[in-house]
Amino acid sequence: MGKHIVAALAEIPPGSQKLVHVRGRAIAVFNVNGELFGISDTCPHQGGSLATGATVGLTTSEEPGKFCHSRPGEFVRCPWHSWEFDLRTGQSWCDPRKFRTRPYDLSVEPGEALVAGPYVAETFGISVEDQYIVVEL
Amino acid sequence: MSISNAIDCDIHPGVPTIKVLLPYMSDYWRESFTARGQDNFQPASYLPNAPIACRPDWRDGDAIPGSNFDLLQKHALDGFGSRLAICNVLYGGSFSISETMGAAICSAVNDWVKAEWLARDPRLRASIVVPTQNPQLAVEEIERLADDRRFVQILMPVALDMMLGKQHYWPIFEAAVRHSLPIGLHAGSLYRYAPTTNGWPSHYLQDYVSNNHAFESQLLSLIAQGVFVKFPDLRIVLIESGVTWLPGFLWRARKTWRAVRPEVPWVDESPIDIVRRHVRLTAQPIDAPSDPAVLERVLNQIGSDDMLLFASDYPHWQFDGESVLPDGVPARLIEKMVNDNPLATYPRLRETIQ
Amino acid sequence: MNVPDQVLERSAETAAKLQLVDCDIHPSLNHRQALHPYLEKRWRDHLDTYGSLAHCVYAGRGGPYPRFTPETARRDAWPPNGNPPGSDLEFMKVQHLDAHDIRFGILEPIVGANNARNTDLSAALCTATNDWQVDEFTSKDKRLKASIHIGAEDAELAVEEIERRAGDRNFAQIQLGSRSVEPIGRKRYWPIFEAAQRNDMPIGFHVGGPSPYAPSPSGWPDYYIEDHHVLTHSAHAQVASMILEGVFELFPKVRVVMIEAGFAWVPPLAWRLDNHWRKMRSETPLCKRPPSEYLKQNVWFTTQPAEEPEHREDLRLLFELIGFDRMMFATDYPHWDFDDPQRALVMPMSDAERRMLFHDNAMNFYANLD
Ligand code: FES
Numbered sequence: 001m002g003k004h005i006v007a008a009l010a011e012i013p014p015g016s017q018k019l020v021h022v023r024g025r026a027i028a029v030f031n032v033n034g035e036l037f038g039i040s041d042t043c044p045h046q047g048g049s050l051a052t053g054a055t056v057g058l059t060t061s062e063e064p065g066k067f068c069h070s071r072p073g074e075f076v077r078c079p080w081h082s083w084e085f086d087l088r089t090g091q092s093w094c095d096p097r098k099f100r101t102r103p104y105d106l107s108v109e110p111g112e113a114l115v116a117g118p119y120v121a122e123t124f125g126i127s128v129e130d131q132y133i134v135v136e137l
Numbered sequence: 138m139s140i141s142n143a144i145d146c147d148i149h150p151g152v153p154t155i156k157v158l159l160p161y162m163s164d165y166w167r168e169s170f171t172a173r174g175q176d177n178f179q180p181a182s183y184l185p186n187a188p189i190a191c192r193p194d195w196r197d198g199d200a201i202p203g204s205n206f207d208l209l210q211k212h213a214l215d216g217f218g219s220r221l222a223i224c225n226v227l228y229g230g231s232f233s234i235s236e237t238m239g240a241a242i243c244s245a246v247n248d249w250v251k252a253e254w255l256a257r258d259p260r261l262r263a264s265i266v267v268p269t270q271n272p273q274l275a276v277e278e279i280e281r282l283a284d285d286r287r288f289v290q291i292l293m294p295v296a297l298d299m300m301l302g303k304q305h306y307w308p309i310f311e312a313a314v315r316h317s318l319p320i321g322l323h324a325g326s327l328y329r330y331a332p333t334t335n336g337w338p339s340h341y342l343q344d345y346v347s348n349n350h351a352f353e354s355q356l357l358s359l360i361a362q363g364v365f366v367k368f369p370d371l372r373i374v375l376i377e378s379g380v381t382w383l384p385g386f387l388w389r390a391r392k393t394w395r396a397v398r399p400e401v402p403w404v405d406e407s408p409i410d411i412v413r414r415h416v417r418l419t420a421q422p423i424d425a426p427s428d429p430a431v432l433e434r435v436l437n438q439i440g441s442d443d444m445l446l447f448a449s450d451y452p453h454w455q456f457d458g459e460s461v462l463p464d465g466v467p468a469r470l471i472e473k474m475v476n477d478n479p480l481a482t483y484p485r486l487r488e489t490i491q
Numbered sequence: 492m493n494v495p496d497q498v499l500e501r502s503a504e505t506a507a508k509l510q511l512v513d514c515d516i517h518p519s520l521n522h523r524q525a526l527h528p529y530l531e532k533r534w535r536d537h538l539d540t541y542g543s544l545a546h547c548v549y550a551g552r553g554g555p556y557p558r559f560t561p562e563t564a565r566r567d568a569w570p571p572n573g574n575p576p577g578s579d580l581e582f583m584k585v586q587h588l589d590a591h592d593i594r595f596g597i598l599e600p601i602v603g604a605n606n607a608r609n610t611d612l613s614a615a616l617c618t619a620t621n622d623w624q625v626d627e628f629t630s631k632d633k634r635l636k637a638s639i640h641i642g643a644e645d646a647e648l649a650v651e652e653i654e655r656r657a658g659d660r661n662f663a664q665i666q667l668g669s670r671s672v673e674p675i676g677r678k679r680y681w682p683i684f685e686a687a688q689r690n691d692m693p694i695g696f697h698v699g700g701p702s703p704y705a706p707s708p709s710g711w712p713d714y715y716i717e718d719h720h721v722l723t724h725s726a727h728a729q730v731a732s733m734i735l736e737g738v739f740e741l742f743p744k745v746r747v748v749m750i751e752a753g754f755a756w757v758p759p760l761a762w763r764l765d766n767h768w769r770k771m772r773s774e775t776p777l778c779k780r781p782p783s784e785y786l787k788q789n790v791w792f793t794t795q796p797a798e799e800p801e802h803r804e805d806l807r808l809l810f811e812l813i814g815f816d817r818m819m820f821a822t823d824y825p826h827w828d829f830d831d832p833q834r835a836l837v838m839p840m841s842d843a844e845r846r847m848l849f850h851d852n853a854m855n856f857y858a859n860l861d
Contacts, residue, residue: 064363385755
């Protein structure tokens with residue numbers, strides 16, 4: 001296990017998403033209203049890149065003809081066949097046990113802590129003033 | 138493969154002429170049909186002479202196929218040794234343009250079946266035919282007959298005035314569930330719309346083969362509109378639908394649902410599971426491949442042994458001789474088709490069994 | 492029927508060498524007036540004023556059923572310039588042609604050209620669409636091949652267009668829709684089949700197209716989830732119509748492919764047609780042999796959207812029943828129901844089967860792929 005810096009926080013402001021590569025893994029990172037989510041980028045169906053999917057809320061229903069909408073932005077729809085994945089768990093909505101993508105725990109660390117700590121920055125230098133998104137792998 | 142002591146879930150007594158129905162009509166309608174000289178409401182675009190309408194060795198001269206009680210008894214009941222058989226009368230009421238005339242014909246057919254068929258052989262059961270053109274009239278007809286437990290199903294043509302899942306039809310589903318009556322959808326069309334989305338084929342053969350477009354689209358409508366969510370006890374029986382199209386339909390329905398299910402979020406499980414729970418099919422015709430091994434694989438793809446019901450489709454020409462079922466239907470499935478599945482599908486059969 | 496395990500292991504060598512023919516790529520217009528340069532002033536003015544008359548409400552947006560994604564496209568297929576997916580050749584090359592090592596790609600334009608009402612306008616639009624495919628795509632990248640886009644409803648004008656393009660090596664097929672104003676086997680459409688046979692051009696029926704009829708024999712479903720599914724019935728209907736009306740009896744060398752209609756329906760349709768034809772054949776005298784024989788002789792299928800049975804051996808069974816020699820791979824790029832060449836067909840295949848499916852069948856089927 002090691003901590004890896006995936007991106008500067010400023011690169012992924014609220015409402016945006018980005019594909020990052022950490023130790024050979026493709027991770028789709030989403031910033032939903034300031035909360036960060038990371039899931040493995042490859043859709044378990046046919047391999048669509050989830051980082052390019054639309055983020056949507058959860059649509060459910062109490063009875064036919066009635067729509068409930070909750071958890072805005074916390075699901076991603078695969079850019080290809082629109083399967084929905086829960087950003088918190090990586091599970092698909094349509095078959096959560098069979099089709100899931102791996103969720104990653106992300107945290108935000110200040111640059112000054114990173115310079116000194118056990119972190120691996122693969123592709124960029126670190127500035128002490130900035131905030132960084134970190135994943136433990 | 139020959140079968141005996143089965144429950145035959147689809148036979149067709151024929152209405153020879155409107156005249157036999159007149160005694161079961163009100164004064165107004167009796168006078169109306171007579172004075173207007175209206176007859177021959179056979180609900181098909183082809184004549185009863187067409188090969189599919191009657192197996193050649195079951196023909197009785199020019200008589201309307203299925204209209205002779207003794208022959209039906211001989212060919213269908215004694216011939217196949219069935220212990221019970223469900224009469225699905227196909228006649229003009231469910232198809233007519235006029236709602237009130239449709240209701241009058243349907244009521245007369247139901248009373249005629251009761252008096253002249255059910256009363257004459259204890260092995261017979263029947264479906265209530267209803268004027269779907271006006272669901273309120275349909276419900277009235279169901280209420281009128283529901284106490285007679287020999288009526289075991291509500292019968293409709295599969296291709297209707299509109300998509301079956303629409304709320305327009307929900308009163309019928311409500312009545313069906315209340316009275317433990319499955320809804321039987323029989324091959325056939327009101328012909329309000331073209332039989333295919335490319336219009337009107339030149340041949341009846343293509344109309345007939347295209348019936349599965351109607352079955353598939355009505356199933357999708359029932360699912361997409363949430364009918365099975367609203368009526369969890371509702372059972373739908375597809376009658377004379379063919380069988381082998383079903384697995385491919387299920388796969389496609391699941392695939393599409395996985396993609397666009399937020400459009401219909403009340404559909405919160407795979408359409409495959411919904412169909413397995415709520416839908417049954419009479420296995421006549423099956424539309425089998427010539428290789429029995431392939432048929433067996435396709436039937437296994439359905440993924441449930443509960444769904445198929447034994448049926449002869451008498452007097453329609455679906456098979457020759459005794460081979461009601463083609464080779465390749467596994468024995469374990471036949472055992473369920475001839476008895477357990479019909480009893481589970483039609484709760485009223487169990488009540489009235491001798 | 493099961494292939495021995497040893498032949499199912501695809502050798503690394505084959506994988507590396509396996510080239511792909513993609514039988515369904517959708518080019519699109521980069522702006523609303525992209526066909527104007529190929530149209531007379533009369534039609535330019537007409538289009539700007541009235542548009543192209545369809546059989547539905549919502550002029551200019553195509554079809555009554557709102558789709559599930561913008562432009563019915565993969566969300567990752569929008570080029571960096573912001574133009575519609577499928578309109579930017581450079582981006583298509585990088586994202587699709589190069590990435591999947593595509594040797595040939597068949598263009599299937601769906602640009603509203605073949606409307607069935609104002610047929611003079613559609614003839615002009617089809618001609619323009621064909622010029623445009625060459626200018627914008629096939630002349631710039633030799634891997635791409637155009638389709639002769641025609642409006643079926645005026646067979647005479649359709650045949651003129653076929654004749655105009657038939658000697659042109661940019662074109663690989665004639666393109667029709669799986670929907671039409673009448674069943675496509677009807678006599679009024681026979682000149683199209685005659686021209687196809689005479690010019691040795693195959694016909695691709697892409698799912699969709701103009702029809703005045705409801706999607707279902709009971710009318711109009713409410714939802715896209717229904718419409719998207721029942722649309723494939725139009726392909727069943729065209730196959731049945733061509734067979735029963737005798738098209739393949741009259742034009743035995745015609746080759747047709749049903750595109751983007753899936754394929755799980757094919758074996759059951761063949762069984763159903765055969766079973767009922769046996770009793771009813773006197774009604775269809777031009778269908779002289781069991782319908783399934785014409786299927787094996789004249790009809791091919793693309794694989795997309797891939798069927799997804801519950802058990803993967805059932806996918807392989809479908810290919811065995813239809814015949815590996817009748818199936819051709821297609822991606823439907825850049826549309827949302829795209830099939831990935833590596834991941835879509837999850838089943839064991841021998842090297843020979845794989846080659847047929849992804850390459851050889853299409854090389855033999857289409858015109859001008861060499
Ligand atoms: S590849 Fe993601 S849903 Fe199909």
